[in-house]
Amino acid sequence: MSTKYKKVAVSDRLPNRSGDFLTSIGWLYFNPDTKEWGFHFPFSTPEYWLEEVPDYEDEMREMFEKAIQYLNQCDWCPNMVETYGNFVMNSTELLTKLKQQ
Numbered sequence: 417m418s419t420k421y422k423k424v425a426v427s428d429r430l431p432n433r434s435g436d437f438l439t440s441i442g443w444l445y446f447n448p449d450t451k452e453w454g455f456h457f458p459f460s461t462p463e464y465w466l467e468e469v470p471d472y473e474d475e476m477r478e479m480f481e482k483a484i485q486y487l488n489q490c491d492w493c494p495n496m497v498e499t500y501g502n503f504v505m506n507s508t509e510l511l512t513k514l515k516q517q
Contacts, residue, residue: 439464
């Protein structure tokens with residue numbers, strides 16, 4: 417599993433732990449006890465900070481590939497063919513998008 421970051425507005429939420437965070441004004445230390453940012457720029461409040469979030473892209477890709485492979489091996493009732501076709505088409509499209517990133 418790889419790691420990605422998402423932008424979090426300071427007005428929406430502050431980090432829940434102390435540490436260095438990449439912010440709109442550079443790397444700043446955040447202290448959750450005092451709810452203050454930085455040693456180098458005291459009283460500077462960034463517009464946003466980057467939160468580390470898990471990236472499940474590889475796991476999703478593997479699951480969709482297995483599902484498509486499994487579904488291609490199944491016998492289908494005529495009334496399920498459209499649902500099957502839509503699933504395979506949408507899954508294949510998502511896999512293509514993931515591979516292009």
